[in-house]
Amino acid sequence: MSAEPVAAELVERRVILPDQRIDAFHAPAIAVSARAGQVLQVLLADDEGLVVRRAFAINTVDPSTGVISVHVAGPARADALARLRVGDRAPLAGPFGRPFEVDPRTTHILLIAEGAAIGRLRLLADEALREGRQVTVLLGAQSARDVYPSTLLPDEVEYVVATVDGSLGHPGSVADLVPQYEAWADQAFAAGSPALLGKLAALSASRLTRMGVAKLGRRRGAAKVDPPGSPSARRKSFLQVVVELDVACAAATCLGCVVDGHAGLLRACREGPVFAATELSLETVA
Amino acid sequence: MGGSGEALAAPVPSVPLDLSVDLGSGLFLRNPILVASGALGYGIEAEDDLAPERIGALVTRGTTLRGRTGNPAPRMARTPAGLLNAIGLHNPGLAAVLERFAEQWARWPLPVILNLAADNVGEFAEMARRLEGVLGIAGVELNLSCPNANRGGTLFALEADSAAAVTTAVRRATALPLLVKLSPAAPDPRAVARAVADSGADAISAVNTLPGLVLAADRSRPALGAAYGGLSGPALRPIALRVVHEIATSVRIPVVAMGGVTTLSDVLDFLAVGAQAVAVGTAAIGDPGLPARLADELEDECQARGLSSHLSLIGTAQGHRPGNPSARGAEYRP
Numbered sequence A: 001m002s003a004e005p006v007a008a009e010l011v012e013r014r015v016i017l018p019d020q021r022i023d024a025f026h027a028p029a030i031a032v033s034a035r036a037g038q039v040l041q042v043l044l045a046d047d048e049g050l051v052v053r054r055a056f057a058i059n060t061v062d063p064s065t066g067v068i069s070v071h072v073a074g075p076a077r078a079d080a081l082a083r084l085r086v087g088d089r090a091p092l093a094g095p096f097g098r099p100f101e102v103d104p105r106t107t108h109i110l111l112i113a114e115g116a117a118i119g120r121l122r123l124l125a126d127e128a129l130r131e132g133r134q135v136t137v138l139l140g141a142q143s144a145r146d147v148y149p150s151t152l153l154p155d156e157v158e159y160v161v162a163t164v165d166g167s168l169g170h171p172g173s174v175a176d177l178v179p180q181y182e183a184w185a186d187q188a189f190a191a192g193s194p195a196l197l198g199k200l201a202a203l204s205a206s207r208l209t210r211m212g213v214a215k216l217g218r219r220r221g222a223a224k225v226d227p228p229g230s231p232s233a234r235r236k237s238f239l240q241v242v243v244e245l246d247v248a249c250a251a252a253t254c255l256g257c258v259v260d261g262h263a264g265l266l267r268a269c270r271e272g273p274v275f276a277a278t279e280l281s282l283e284t285v286a
Numbered sequence B: 001m002g003g004s005g006e007a008l009a010a011p012v013p014s015v016p017l018d019l020s021v022d023l024g025s026g027l028f029l030r031n032p033i034l035v036a037s038g039a040l041g042y043g044i045e046a047e048d049d050l051a052p053e054r055i056g057a058l059v060t061r062g063t064t065l066r067g068r069t070g071n072p073a074p075r076m077a078r079t080p081a082g083l084l085n086a087i088g089l090h091n092p093g094l095a096a097v098l099e100r101f102a103e104q105w106a107r108w109p110l111p112v113i114l115n116l117a118a119d120n121v122g123e124f125a126e127m128a129r130r131l132e133g134v135l136g137i138a139g140v141e142l143n144l145s146c147p148n149a150n151r152g153g154t155l156f157a158l159e160a161d162s163a164a165a166v167t168t169a170v171r172r173a174t175a176l177p178l179l180v181k182l183s184p185a186a187p188d189p190r191a192v193a194r195a196v197a198d199s200g201a202d203a204i205s206a207v208n209t210l211p212g213l214v215l216a217a218d219r220s221r222p223a224l225g226a227a228y229g230g231l232s233g234p235a236l237r238p239i240a241l242r243v244v245h246e247i248a249t250s251v252r253i254p255v256v257a258m259g260g261v262t263t264l265s266d267v268l269d270f271l272a273v274g275a276q277a278v279a280v281g282t283a284a285i286g287d288p289g290l291p292a293r294l295a296d297e298l299e300d301e302c303q304a305r306g307l308s309s310h311l312s313l314i315g316t317a318q319g320h321r322p323g324n325p326s327a328r329g330a331e332y333r334p
């Protein structure tokens, strides 16, 4: 396993929605290298002394103060981290996993998330704005109650919401909003249920045809195929997805984290958790 | 730093400590702590954290004759004090495993026990035959928590005659040290253990996981892609302790115990009910250095008690034998 755990102090806890909170740790060593898409692991033992490594999406990073925050979703019961109080220390390891890769030519990025999965994309908004890109966030939720607060996003971000029950924003699925932004966006990044990712992958695959863009010219020789998990495979793709990485050895040994790839099974902890949508067999999942 | 008075005091005579374990057919372990099957793959991937020179043995991930892609994701879910897993024997197949790892295992400072899985007796025996003359394999462990295709999918480990048939066939096929791994779901583990011992097993491993179910957060479906999974970790420990107690009082061959070991106290519990050695599974997934630390702690414990080996810790809780097997019920029996 890579990175040795560091004892990091919990400096702030904010409950943002029912069963969702943001925990901020002082962990300068991790904060300097963390990138969007990666996860942190908290190595806390339960009452029985069992350490089940839990991975949390990195939400924000401030290298100047050394503070890094994670988005925690799910009931606090059975969550050893929930018992930690502000001022306590916990062993933190990471960052783990491969990050999002934004093409240097990209000026407009679209972030598409469902519910708490926004936590896995949040840091990318900061990174992109810092690099002078324009960012639109499309968020889908069950109802207005579950919508990620806009105050947690940078002011420069355009934020568009869809709710299944129609209580806020567009009534229906967040996927319905995507076609309006396809021509605007140079690259898109998504997190959510397998069904949503499948829908988005299908939209992305048919995008150029629907937009009436033809690929001209003939390629000489076989097109170079980037190996799954390589930065170039992600950088070149229109849609990148980040899958959930929860229970984990993070060492590619337990095979508990696999996802279905076109070239065979891929380990989210080793080849992911960020993938080019074209690397995964998402259509079959949807 | 001690003062001059301490420095001059006679050193405490240190007893030479022997923690070695004989699992039969020439399989000797330097100490009684193993890594259980499925926890650290084929070991090579986790070598740095594992400290192979400080543990007794490594049992590999379950391996089948032909490669398998395993179960659909998600494959693991957290449970109170444990894990539910349905990896589904995801492995590259016996030939690929031997080609990739056997040479490295042969150079390793610890015995590697290959865990085998199959859905029929012939395939178990075929795999054992293919290990003939392969360097780097110190023994085999048969995972009998596999569905028997010829018995409508009933696990081999649930029926004494099925378990005996596999053991007999593999014993004929190989002279390698043979461990047979039993299930805590067996209605009468004592009968299965006796059948396996009578069929030529050198040792018994107990226990494997117990089937369980966890639901997705929105209760619309099971959390795991395969629906049911195997429960492991501390949640399983009292059941494992009972099964090991039953087995160890029923057979003369050594028992390698496992089920929820996270601390030295758990190791001592399993020794007390009669296990000769103890394996760490789930707890080693999150903490691959744990088995080596437990081995060190056991050594310290023996030294602190002035023991020359761990043998006197074995079976101390067997004196009180229950009148009936657990198959006759426990809590409501008059």
Ligand SMILES: Cc1cc2nc3c(=O)[nH]c(=O)nc-3n(C[C@H](O)[C@H](O)[C@H](O)COP(=O)(O)O)c2cc1C
Pocket: A254, A256, B036, B037, B038, B039, B060, B061, B062, B063, B083, B085, B087, B089, B115, B142, B143, B181, B207, B208, B209, B231, B232, B233, B234, B236, B258, B259, B260, B261, B279, B280, B281, B282, B283
């Ligand atoms: C992720 C995982 C994979 C496992 N794979 C196997 C396997 O392939 N073959 C086998 O016989 N047991 C397998 N087991 C069972 C363990 O070896 C062990 O018997 C069981 O988990 C109880 O021990 P524990 O509570 O220490 O994990 C697996 C367990 C886990 C958690």
Ligand code: FES
Pocket: A247, A248, A249, A250, A251, A252, A253, A254, A255, A256, A257, A258, A267, A268, A269, A270
């Ligand atoms: S988390 Fe264990 S293999 Fe990826």
